[in-house]
Amino acid sequence: MQKIVVVGGGAGGLELVSRLSRTLGRKNEAEITLVDRSRTHIWKPLLHEVAAGVIDKHSDGVDYAIHAAAHHYRFQLGSMCAIDAEAKTITLAPLFDDEGVAILPERKIPYDQLILAIGSVSNDFGTPGVAQHCYFLDSLVQAERFHRGLLNQLIRINQQEDENSFIRVAIVGAGATGTELAAQLHHVANLSKTYGMPGMSASRLKITIVEAGERILPALPERIANSARKALHKLGVDIKERTMVAEADENGLITKDGSRVDADLMVWAAGVKAPDFVTEMGIFETNRANQILVNEHLQSTGDGSIWVIGDCCGFKQENGKWVPPRAQSAHQMANTAADNIIALRRGKELKGYVYKDYGSLVHLSNYSTVGSLMGSLSNSSMFIEGRLAKIVYISLYNMHQFAVHGKLRGALKLLLKKLSYAISPKLKLH
Numbered sequence: 001m002q003k004i005v006v007v008g009g010g011a012g013g014l015e016l017v018s019r020l021s022r023t024l025g026r027k028n029e030a031e032i033t034l035v036d037r038s039r040t041h042i043w044k045p046l047l048h049e050v051a052a053g054v055i056d057k058h059s060d061g062v063d064y065a066i067h068a069a070a071h072h073y074r075f076q077l078g079s080m081c082a083i084d085a086e087a088k089t090i091t092l093a094p095l096f097d098d099e100g101v102a103i104l105p106e107r108k109i110p111y112d113q114l115i116l117a118i119g120s121v122s123n124d125f126g127t128p129g130v131a132q133h134c135y136f137l138d139s140l141v142q143a144e145r146f147h148r149g150l151l152n153q154l155i156r157i158n159q160q161e162d163e164n165s166f167i168r169v170a171i172v173g174a175g176a177t178g179t180e181l182a183a184q185l186h187h188v189a190n191l192s193k194t195y196g197m198p199g200m201s202a203s204r205l206k207i208t209i210v211e212a213g214e215r216i217l218p219a220l221p222e223r224i225a226n227s228a229r230k231a232l233h234k235l236g237v238d239i240k241e242r243t244m245v246a247e248a249d250e251n252g253l254i255t256k257d258g259s260r261v262d263a264d265l266m267v268w269a270a271g272v273k274a275p276d277f278v279t280e281m282g283i284f285e286t287n288r289a290n291q292i293l294v295n296e297h298l299q300s301t302g303d304g305s306i307w308v309i310g311d312c313c314g315f316k317q318e319n320g321k322w323v324p325p326r327a328q329s330a331h332q333m334a335n336t337a338a339d340n341i342i343a344l345r346r347g348k349e350l351k352g353y354v355y356k357d358y359g360s361l362v363h364l365s366n367y368s369t370v371g372s373l374m375g376s377l378s379n380s381s382m383f384i385e386g387r388l389a390k391i392v393y394i395s396l397y398n399m400h401q402f403a404v405h406g407k408l409r410g411a412l413k414l415l416l417k418k419l420s421y422a423i424s425p426k427l428k429l430h
Helices: 011-025 044-052 064-070 140-158 176-194 222-234 327-345 387-405 407-423
Strands: 002-007 030-036 074-077 080-084 089-092 102-104 107-110 113-116 167-172 205-210 238-240 245-249 252-255 260-262 265-268 303-308 359-364 368-374 381-385
Touching: 002 011, 011 030, 011 327, 011 387, 030 064, 044 140, 044 176, 044 387, 064 074, 113 327, 140 167, 140 176, 140 265, 167 176, 167 252, 167 260, 176 205, 176 222, 176 359, 222 238, 222 359, 222 368, 222 381, 303 327, 327 387, 359 387, 368 387, 381 387, 387 407
Parallel strands: 002 030, 002 113, 030 074, 113 303, 167 205, 167 265, 205 238
Antiparallel strands: 080 089, 089 107, 245 252, 252 260, 359 368, 368 381
16 A cells, blocks of 8 residues: 655645545555644644634644544654655654653654655744744744743733833744734733733733834735734834844844844744755755755655655745745645645646745734735735734635535534634633
8 A cells, every 4th residue: 555654744734634634545545644743733823822822722723643533544743853765764753751751762654655744943044042042933832832931921020019010022023923923912911911910911011023124024015014014003012124133142132233122032033944954864955945846746856756845845936936935835735745646646647836826914913904815817916904804814724624624524623613712711821
């Protein structure tokens, strides 16, 4: 039986596994295995909400082992550390518990078709002190770590009688993650008053966004950026554009011009790259962002049995631009890769991948949602905001749920989530 191994259960990886398991796994045409270093999947665009504490992995996550049992594939917990392209095996590093006790030894998993969907990590560009003093939001573990730090700061300020004491948060990078996190933190600061912290409110929170580029949301249309900037200014967020961070220390950030941004919590959201081990393995062609170069069918340029999707995929379009590392890119790549793997299995012609930009949305907590929808018949875009934009934003998450669970189970999951939200606390306090 053909062995298909998918490494990485993010937005693209889990959708791909779900599609292949429904098509090939259920019919015993292939043995499908998903490998991930985490036990739980969270849709990556929601990680900033996990960090803020407005959602948690138990209500919004997908347990890989349970999902695998229901969808005709196998799940292996672990981190890939090597690929043997000749022997067609991947190696998983030994697995240890929190106390450092070995649970599983190093393991090898054979494959006929290997799909790499290992995502991306924050790119600190070698800036001194960032790795030691800043939080990242690349994974569920990191988002939960930031949440614990935030709770500690909320408790600290709530107990201080001096009303002039503040929680100072510095966010480096004014892309979607940075701007959405800023708005969500403002909401959480107000919300915490309802949950046992009467001395806390957004008035005791000082948020600074530091952006090296000309404006916030540099990858999105200027009209969206202007609308988001206006909404953030209303919340009291200090936005420093055209400001480059030169160093981070335990007390805050030092900019290139020598000024300081003092902070109790620092978040680095200034750029992404594929993990460094991708290039360290020395078996792939990569670009400057460590992304693995692929052909038109999403197969790696050096090995047709290794496919690449999502943030770690380096696909150059006809206009010379790289496909951006976004959730919609991963979703589209997962569909194309699934079609091609199924076609290859059945002796049919492979199809080329074409990236379609359907627009962008920025959800600023309960305060505002802004974005643009790209026309399907032209290159024009339509600016949307308010309730319509929020409905479209929610629909993107719903589409992911349908892709992962199927339409019936996806609809039931969404219904249960809505019921749970109605009766559950609106802020996670642990």
